[in-house]
Amino acid sequence: MIKWLLRSMTELSSRKWISRITGKFAQSTASRRFISRFASTYGIKIEEAEKPLSQYKTLNEFFTRRLKPGLREVHESEDSLVSPVDALITGAGAINSGTIVNVKGQDYTIDELLNRSPRTANYMNGYYIVLYLSPTDYHRIHTPVSGRVVEREHIAGRVYPVNDFGLRHMRRVLSRNERLITYMQHQTGETAVVKVGAMNVSSIQYVQPLKSEMLKGEELAYFEFGSTVVLLLEDGNFTPRANGLLGKKVRMGERLGSLQGS
Structure with a gap:
């Protein structure tokens, strides 16, 4: 019963218009206040981010952040x-x-x-x-x-x-x-x-x-x-x-x- 309920709720929330609303909020300056809480909730390594948290203008900008140069080494072998x-x-x-x-x-x-x-x-x-x-x-x-x-x-x-x-x-x-x-x-x-x-x-x-x-x-x-x-x-x-x-x-x-x- 619980599994059916969760599945039904997920089916309803899978509509693109709901995602668009969520996305628009994440791209708005109003979302900026949630960046620190978001990073803390998910244990994001903010020291790896390209910029300090205060410089990200929206939650989406933080979520799509680049990393500081050199933090990921790419394996060099040609094969x-x-x-x-x-x-x-x-x-x-x-x-x-x-x-x-x-x-x-x-x-x-x-x-x-x-x-x-x-x-x-x-x-x-x-x-x-x-x-x-x-x-x-x-x-x-x-x-x-x-x-x-x-x-x-x-x-x-x-x-x-x-x-x-x-x-x-x-x-x-x-x-x-x-x-x-x-x-x-x-x-x-x-x-x-x-x-x-x-x-x-x-x-x-x-x-x-x-x-x-x-x-x-x-x-x-x-x-x-x-x-x-x-x-x-x-x-x-x-x-x-x-x-x-x-x-x-x-x-x-x-x-x-x-x-x-x-």
């Missing part, structure tokens, strides 16, 4: 795939005949996640990594590889929560929520960076100006409030690191594994 975000890895493994198996008890198809893109064929037996960003985390998204951006796609959708409850109890959240997908061609293949919107997220924004060629670790986009990034690696193109991925807390620039030609 490494690095984490694009500070996050908890909530799913990782081989893609089996186009299906991502058991992400918090649910299966997803690559076809639905990528909105039936022709590029789906590249990932049918590849590898996936799901990275969840909590409100505590730094919310800028960086490139996991060096290479060329070959396609960008925006998919309109709902804004269900992507936390543990949402992934377990809401139906197929990752493929129903709003998504911004970046396909990057690197020296051994292609990688899809799928940015998934979440409840109370007003938008996912690309960093401007848009670039066609990007180096590993460059700023790609940012979330306005918490969400999830799904990395998809082509068939035969990725070997995960030896110390494992699932359940690990990672930082932007940290090595996740090695890329190789198929």
